[in-house]
Amino acid sequence: xxxxxxxxxxxxxxxxxxxxxxxxxxxxxxxxxxxxxxxxxxxxxxxxxxxxxxxxxxxxxxxxxxxxxxxxxxxxxxxxxxxxxxxxxxxxxxxxxxxxxxxxxxxxxxxxxxxxxxxxxxxxxxxxxxxxxxxxxxxxxxxxxxxxxxxxxxxxxxxxxxx
Ligand SMILES: [Zn+2]
Numbered sequence: 001x002x003x004x005x006x007x008x009x010x011x012x013x014x015x016x017x018x019x020x021x022x023x024x025x026x027x028x029x030x031x032x033x034x035x036x037x038x039x040x041x042x043x044x045x046x047x048x049x050x051x052x053x054x055x056x057x058x059x060x061x062x063x064x065x066x067x068x069x070x071x072x073x074x075x076x077x078x079x080x081x082x083x084x085x086x087x088x089x090x091x092x093x094x095x096x097x098x099x100x101x102x103x104x105x106x107x108x109x110x111x112x113x114x115x116x117x118x119x120x121x122x123x124x125x126x127x128x129x130x131x132x133x134x135x136x137x138x139x140x141x142x143x144x145x146x147x148x149x150x151x152x153x154x155x156x157x158x159x160x161x162x163x
Contacts, residue, residue, distance in 0.1 A: 008116060009093030011062055011071050016095065022068045022118035033067065037142045041067055041120035044112070049084025052141025057086070061149040068118035072096055072144060073137070081136055088137040089129045099125060113137060
């Protein structure tokens with residue numbers, strides 16, 4: 001299969017890096033993902049509100065795509081929207097996600113959010129977010145995983161060395 005190189009933003013090195021687009025058949029995804037994750041990411045499903053593991057989650061770090069591991073959201077932009085799904089007011093970079101018009105519900109046009117690297121459906125973005133951007137990225141917990149940011153205080157390191 002032809003390999004397609006794309007550029008994405010890496011929050012760890014804060015640089016733009018080259019990566020290869022992840023292209024798999026539905027059969028291949030089915031083998032890799034659990035049933036619910038497959039339904040949401042590949043069939044554009046939605047998890048029930050207040051059921052996702054990251055809805056009320058608080059932690060410092062990055063959320064990455066549960067399908068392909070691309071970094072998508074910084075925990076610093078996560079906020080409590082009260083909508084029942086993990087909500088962010090910004091993405092790590094517009095290089096890492098893209099949006100698409102979604103008219104699957106008649107009379108209620110929405111904007112779908114997808115992973116740039118593997119095309120996983122992540123959720124939707126609405127224009128009722130907080131003042132920072134005015135946007136609310138409403139994301140299914142099943143579509144993301146969390147990586148904690150290792151923050152070592154310099155003072156603590158010095159102390160350890162003295163002991
Ligand atoms: Zn992905």
